[in-house]
Amino acid sequence: MNGADALIATLVANDVTACFANPGTSEMQFVAALDRNPQMRPVLCLFEGVATGAADGYGRMADKPACTLLHLGPGYGNGVANLHNARRAFTPIVNVIGDHATYHRQYDAPLNSDIRTLAGPNSVWVDSADSPAEVAPLAAEAVAASYGPPGGPASLILPADSAWLETTAEPAIAQRPERPAPTPAAVEEVLVAIRAAKTPMVLIGGQACRAEGLKQAARLAAHGITVYADTFVARQPRGAGHFAPKRMPYFGEMALAELDGVDLMVLAGTTEPVAFFAYPNRPSLLVPDGCETLSLAGRGEDAALGLAALADALGAPAEGPVQPLKIPDSAPAGALSPQTAGLSVARHLPEGAIVCDDSVTSGGGVAVPSMTARPHEVLALTGGAIGIGLPLAVGAAVACPDRKVVSLNGDGAAMYTVQALWTIARENLDVTAVVFANNTYRILNIEMMRTGAGQAGPQAAKLLELGDPAIDWVSAAKGLGLPAVRCATAEEFETAFAAAMAQRGPMFIEAVI
Numbered sequence: 197m198n199g200a201d202a203l204i205a206t207l208v209a210n211d212v213t214a215c216f217a218n219p220g221t222s223e224m225q226f227v228a229a230l231d232r233n234p235q236m237r238p239v240l241c242l243f244e245g246v247a248t249g250a251a252d253g254y255g256r257m258a259d260k261p262a263c264t265l266l267h268l269g270p271g272y273g274n275g276v277a278n279l280h281n282a283r284r285a286f287t288p289i290v291n292v293i294g295d296h297a298t299y300h301r302q303y304d305a306p307l308n309s310d311i312r313t314l315a316g317p318n319s320v321w322v323d324s325a326d327s328p329a330e331v332a333p334l335a336a337e338a339v340a341a342s343y344g345p346p347g348g349p350a351s352l353i354l355p356a357d358s359a360w361l362e363t364t365a366e367p368a369i370a371q372r373p374e375r376p377a378p379t380p381a382a383v384e385e386v387l388v389a390i391r392a393a394k395t396p397m398v399l400i401g402g403q404a405c406r407a408e409g410l411k412q413a414a415r416l417a418a419h420g421i422t423v424y425a426d427t428f429v430a431r432q433p434r435g436a437g438h439f440a441p442k443r444m445p446y447f448g449e450m451a452l453a454e455l456d457g458v459d460l461m462v463l464a465g466t467t468e469p470v471a472f473f474a475y476p477n478r479p480s481l482l483v484p485d486g487c488e489t490l491s492l493a494g495r496g497e498d499a500a501l502g503l504a505a506l507a508d509a510l511g512a513p514a515e516g517p518v519q520p521l522k523i524p525d526s527a528p529a530g531a532l533s534p535q536t537a538g539l540s541v542a543r544h545l546p547e548g549a550i551v552c553d554d555s556v557t558s559g560g561g562v563a564v565p566s567m568t569a570r571p572h573e574v575l576a577l578t579g580g581a582i583g584i585g586l587p588l589a590v591g592a593a594v595a596c597p598d599r600k601v602v603s604l605n606g607d608g609a610a611m612y613t614v615q616a617l618w619t620i621a622r623e624n625l626d627v628t629a630v631v632f633a634n635n636t637y638r639i640l641n642i643e644m645m646r647t648g649a650g651q652a653g654p655q656a657a658k659l660l661e662l663g664d665p666a667i668d669w670v671s672a673a674k675g676l677g678l679p680a681v682r683c684a685t686a687e688e689f690e691t692a693f694a695a696a697m698a699q700r701g702p703m704f705i706e707a708v709i
């Protein structure tokens with residue numbers, strides 16, 4: 197057994213069984229060891245940003261880490277944006293970053309770089325296995341660290357000689373850490389404050405937005421307390437049978453206008469809300485003046501237990517409100533827009549679907565009618581780095597092969613990691629990828645006005661418009677191996693989306709809006 201065998205055996209022994217990879221020469225031992233350790237599923241991604249986003253989607257859905265296999269510093273660097281999103285989603289991931297052999301580092305060969313320093317700020321744990329005997333124990337440490345709580349990407353650097361040299365180290369088993377319950381004192385403090393407040397609200401995020409957290413938050417809503425969820429949540433059930441908290445508006449001034457008069461903000465599974473960006477003369481913190489904030493449960497705590505304890509202490513009803521099933525009864529007609537496309541999505545989304553949302557300004561059109569669609573789950577863009585909608589879908593589909601995955605993307609966003617389409621085709625994943633083709637970075641046109649930078653003239657527009665040349669999405673998707681269709685009317689989208697939901701396997705839909 198060499199170090200690479202020890203690594204894969206340890207990962208498998210710790211239930212890490214999917215590897216989203218883009219290998220190089222320094223990772224050849226790992227690649228060869230896959231043949232000797234068939235419990236690990238290798239998934240080739242043609243860009244590291246696809247591999248890391250896929251590991252994020254997998255971790256969010258499987259509640260356990262996948263590993264990535266990345267080629268030294270540059271491979272890691274290509275994957276950073278989606279690892280940033282994963283860190284903001286608190287998703288467990290184990291990055292295996294290949295490195296030069298330990299004795300080769302001193303020569304500063306072309307691919308040499310300071311991987312530890314590159315990976316450090318974006319990892320919850322980073323270490324280098326500088327001998328084969330260290331590989332198994334460090335791999336187990338990486339798995340444990342990735343769970344947090346809250347979780348995140350852990351990065352294990354694997355020098356080539358640690359992978360090729362023999363070792364007798366047995367696979368080490370990591371302890372999966374438990375989320376501690378919030379202390380009774382924290383619950384009591386919130387209880388007293390809520391009783392004293394005139395207009396209290398609860399803001400939930402992270403684990404509090406999963407099924408059990410939502411159920412407990414709904415009890416607070418039934419007790420008369422307004423419940424908001426963070427604007428962007430890693431994984432949240434939506435649709436019939438689920439509680440629908442209000443959503444913190446994206447634009448800060450809208451959030452503050454809505455929260456006007458709130459005198460107590462209780463945080464569960466999240467932290468104080470802040471504006472996505474700073475704007476001249478606008479506040480950063482989205483807490484109204486004079487409003488007290490109190491944490492019921494931090495991100496690493498069991499917020500669902502905290503919400504339950506609070507609901508019990510308040511004498512809230514055992515059950516809170518849930519969404520009815522209300523599916524738009526007639527097919528939309530006429531011009532295609534995010535709104536009409538959203539009606540078709542709400543009509544045909546099957547129960548248990550996983551929606552990976554990177555659709556920027558088209559998102560609201562789908563979100564609104566989907567509030568009463570068949571129950572499904574939504575994975576959002578947690579870290580603001582666009583280009584995750586297609587990779588997330590790869591990972592979600594590998595984690596949940598029996599569920600339909602729908603990936604919604606802006607055309608700008610989809611271009612960052614368009615290589616994911618090839619992996620969807622190669623792995624025959626049950627993913628329907630939708631691209632909203634408006635031929636522009638629409639949000640940036642809006643933001644340009646909001647920042648006070650003014651309206652785009654001809655030079656500025658060159659950095660905001662995508663229409664020249666227009667991207668031929670259907671050819672691109674077909675070229676990467678997917679069946680693809682272009683929809684220019686609501687009727688065409690209705691037909692295409694209904695057909696995609698009724699069949700299994702990869703499908704690409706260009707929605708011309």
Ligand SMILES: Cc1ncc(C[n+]2csc(CCOP(=O)(O)OP(=O)(O)O)c2C)c(N)n1
Pocket residue numbers: 277555556557558580581582583605606607608609610634636637638639640
């Ligand atoms: C990694 C990264 N690069 C750049 C940006 C800045 N950015 C935010 S939205 C956006 C364009 C989105 O365009 P598109 O996906 O077409 O959606 P639309 O705004 O048209 O709805 C860009 C470039 C970002 N958020 N993340």
